[in-house]
Structure formats: C-alpha cells, structure tokens
Amino acid sequence: MADILLVYYSHTGFTRQVARDIADAVSCDVEELKELKQRRGYRGLIRAFFDSILKTATALQATEYEPEDYTLVVVGGPIWIDDIPPPVRSYMLQHRGKFKNVAWFCTCKSMDPERAAQNLGKLARTDVRAQLIVMRRELESLRREGGHDNELRANYHEKIVEFAHALGAIAD
Numbered sequence: 001m002a003d004i005l006l007v008y009y010s011h012t013g014f015t016r017q018v019a020r021d022i023a024d025a026v027s028c029d030v031e032e033l034k035e036l037k038q039r040r041g042y043r044g045l046i047r048a049f050f051d052s053i054l055k056t057a058t059a060l061q062a063t064e065y066e067p068e069d070y071t072l073v074v075v076g077g078p079i080w081i082d083d084i085p086p087p088v089r090s091y092m093l094q095h096r097g098k099f100k101n102v103a104w105f106c107t108c109k110s111m112d113p114e115r116a117a118q119n120l121g122k123l124a125r126t127d128v129r130a131q132l133i134v135m136r137r138e139l140e141s142l143r144r145e146g147g148h149d150n151e152l153r154a155n156y157h158e159k160i161v162e163f164a165h166a167l168g169a170i171a172d
C-alpha cells in the first residue's frame with residue numbers, strides 16, 4: 001500500500017486529467033468519488049448550482065480505500081460556486097477526523113479558490129499542507145499547439161512536478 005491516497009471528484013473530466021497526471025508523478029492509491037445519482041444534462045447542472053449554494057450532502061458510491069490508513073490524503077475537485085463541490089464535502093464529512101495530513105488540488109475557470117482550501121481544512125480538521133490550483137485554460141492548452149498554449153502547457157507540467165515533490169516531502 002502507498003503512503004498517499006489521492007481522492008477526487010470530476011464532473012466533466014478536467015480534474016480527472018489532473019488526478020492522472022499527479023498519479024503519474026507520485027506513487028499513490030487513487031480513488032474517484034462517484035455519486036449514486038449522476039448529474040446529467042441541464043437538470044444536473046441546475047442541481048449542481050443549488051447543491052453548491054445550499055451545501056447539500058450528496059450520496060456517494062462505496063469507496064475502496066480508508067483515509068486513516070494513509071500518511072497523506074490528496075483531495076481534488078472542481079471549484080463550484082467558489083467552494084469545494086458537494087461530493088468532496090460529503091466525503092470529507094463522512095471521514096471527518098480520520099485525516100493525518102491533507103493536500104488539495106482543484107480546477108477552476110477563473111475565481112480565486114482560496115475559500116475552498118480553507119473550507120477543506122476545516123472539514124478535514126487539519127491544515128491543508130500543499131495546494132495546486134489549475135486553470136481550465138491550462139488544461140485546454142494540452143489539446144492545442146501554439147505559442148501561448150505551449151507556455152501554458154509547460155507551466156502546467158511544472159506545477160504538477162512541484163506539487164508531486166511537495167506531496168513526497170509531506171508523506172516521507
């Protein structure tokens with residue numbers, strides 16, 4: 001068993017891409033959070049907005065790994081309404097008090113995700129030891145070629161390497 005557990009939720013795949021890139025850079029077990037009731041189409045999007053605003057708990061499919069078995073749990077998700085998304089909130093509440101060390105990564109369009117990191121720390125009942133913020137435009141640059149895209153892509157890969165180093169140092 002690895003010392004690091006990477007747990008993430010992704011609705012449209014951007015955070016999944018980051019989770020995979022982190023998992024390629026650092027040895028870890030990986031758990032993707034899935035809701036019992038999937039959010040699909042227009043109705044799913046409306047529900048996502050309301051659940052985020054109201055901080056509604058959401059039922060998750062059973063998970064495989066126990067966070068208390070790991071030195072470090074790396075939690076990831078998209079930013080929804082300036083905060084962590086309901087599936088991540090539900091996971092953190094389910095496992096409250098079981099985290100030795102927590103790190104956080106997120107994908108977002110534009111907003112400053114500082115509040116999300118603070119709220120995650122409160123839910124984990126521990127400080128967030130490392131943080132990685134990835135903008136959608138950085139991930140979109142992975143699929144394109146061009147001067148500015150090359151720069152964004154290089155910046156993204158550099159951030160992944162730095163984050164992986166930070167995770168390794170915490171877990172050691």
Ligand SMILES: Cc1cc2nc3c(=O)[nH]c(=O)nc-3n(C[C@H](O)[C@H](O)[C@H](O)COP(=O)(O)O)c2cc1C
Pocket residue numbers: 009010011012013014015016045048049052077078079080081082083107108109110111112136
């Ligand atoms: C319901 C909802 C709320 C969102 N709220 C924000 C926000 O407050 N700030 C932001 O920068 N992006 C926001 N976004 C954009 C997502 O954070 C962004 O598209 C993210 O990369 C999606 O990740 P995913 O593909 O892993 O689901 C929101 C998206 C949705 C669906």
